[in-house]
Amino acid sequence: MKVQRVALRNVGLLGDTGSGKTSLAEALLFSAGAIERLGSVLDGTTTMDFDADEQKRSRSLSSALATLSWKKTKINLIDTPGAGNFVADAFACLRVLDAAIFVIHAGSGVRVQTQRLWQACKELGVVRLVYINAMDAERADFDQIMNDLTATIEDNSIIPFHLPLGKGPAFAGVVDVVRQRGLSFQAGGRGEVKPCEVPEALADSLAATRERLTEAVAEADDALLEKYLEAGTLNDDELVESLRAAVRQGSVTPVVCGVATQCLGAQALLDLILDYLPAPNERPPLRGAAPGNGAEVLRQPIDEAPFSALVFKTMADPYSGKLTLFRVMSGILTPDKVVLNANTGEKERLGQLNNLLGKNQLTVTQVSAGDLAVVAKLKSTTTGHTLCDEKEPILYPVIEFPKPVISIAVVPKSKGDEEKVSSGLRRLSEEDLTLQFSVDHESKQLVISGMGEDHLDVVIDRLKRKFGVEVEAEEMQVPYRETIRSSVKVQGRHKKQSGGRGQFGDTWLEIEPRERGSGFEFVDKIVGGAIPRQYIPSVEKGIVEAMKRGSLAGFPVVDLTVTLYDGSYHSVDSSDMAFQIAGSIGFKKGVEQADPVLLEPIVNMEVFVPEDAMGDVIGDLNAKRGKVLGMDSRGKLQVIRAQVPLAEVLKYATVLKSMTGDRGSFSMEFSHYEMLPPHLSEKVIATSKKRGEA
């Protein structure tokens, strides 16, 4: 097989919502000639926001992939969503990116998702470049953003490669710091750039910035340092060459600027991607595990290595069904190969291989190491799975998604649509791993869980548009539990004499509290045949059934031991059913006498906030009966860890948004149950009574 080598870059566009990522993707695609017209987010005509729900909301809801070619290099661009409810998709893409362009709006500064994603890129070795966008905006302020970046990200590596020529409506281009020349950004074209004079007024800051760059690279390279000390400067080529290495190591992070919506200077950014961002084969060996025994496997990210790939996204396509997007981590893939899914152990045939341009597919004949591609109709493969050569198996770490945060119950507007709703949700949750759904066996409602109110709104919209079912959302019930505080001994007796054969069962139960979280235990202490052996499981069955609805407010009863220690039977009238009923009667009576209480779920929360909002957020968590467990800083961002009753934070997204001016984010997961304070318990019991009467 002849190997066709292509120069390659995998670049993600990351940053806060509204910073201009989708617009920049459009500008880059247009500049490289991959598309014929420059679409806009506001008109709903961009390549990356092709989904109807994205167009309706003028923002990205999930990541999208498009491939372009620039100066004989193939660039895979991934546009990601920045909004908190959808940003999990951006985190998932980091595993297949070699570099990220952080897009920051020149008028609004550095917000929380940028800070979190930056940290994650650092940990995963994803090389960073900053693009300060919207330099045409009235309040655009390049220097302010530079200060903001250093203050919030605390990264000394951040250095401008471009200095802006003018700002607001007068923004006309940049000064290229490395090559010490002016670049005039041509309006109305495909992002072309023309050389121009460096204005006198910028001479000083050009010199100072270039000196910073020179020092940054000279410090890391002794030979270069000597030259620099001797000559007092480095020539352009020496500087470019050593900067490439510094950027790849993360010791220098380039900052550039432009106007995405007008495609101003987009070609200069394409050149920078080629000059400074790494190719996949420049990365260190990949770490995976041997499926089965977990021993570490190292794999070179090159064509000559055995085939392996990581799935980073699943997309439902109306024509081709399920689409699986993956990165070939090693080896070369040709069409119609049968490979192993290392996570499920099943074989998959990878039929036709395609590149993507938003929603459009372009067939390719091979995918080489490091490249991204898409394949349709895989059976058992989902996001995060590893596909590999069966003879050289490898399993890459799975891509973790955050657990859902809020839940609501949904009811179809037309009776009989239940099946349609659940099959729609099943399809949606295949492509969106932050969406979960289940049937609540307490309320019999269909419950959907997701990252926040916006997320669940989108899910409800999609059920309607894609699957033709309308649902009504109901307020979610907190899943309370009931338990007991003291021990009792009770008799559970069932006797019925009617016409023919009667019913008889008689049990004596001891019911005792157990440790929180330990569940239910049944102990059989019947001796001497007081109850025949075959009826003992019947007693337990009756108790388990009765446990599903407690005496206080109908919530399941947990954390207790029931000992069956005595009883009696009738040789004719006793039966399985009679002993089930007897057990159930005894249990209900016992729980009522054993000082029952309600338990409420407590969640572990991590709240990310800017420093100035810390006091408010902590005060609010305390007011919500929360316990603050600790604080950490991640860069300049504070992380508050706390345990809070779920009932208090069902709508936390809205609360945090207003407290932090939308600069915060949080995650939560179930921790344990605790006793519900008496005054709140009364309210829950009263509500449940009302519901029962209704």
Ligand SMILES: Nc1nc2c(ncn2[C@@H]2O[C@H](COP(=O)(O)OP(=O)(O)OP(=O)(O)O)[C@@H](O)[C@H]2O)c(=O)[nH]1
């Ligand atoms: N003036 C100006 N507006 C811009 C520029 N780039 C983007 N915008 C506008 O900013 C808004 C958001 O742009 P998007 O490209 O959707 O931002 P995004 O980063 O993709 O946002 P999410 O998808 O929510 O993460 C849109 O209304 C754009 O028209 C720019 O360079 N100048």
Ligand SMILES: [Mg+2]
């Ligand atoms: Mg977008």
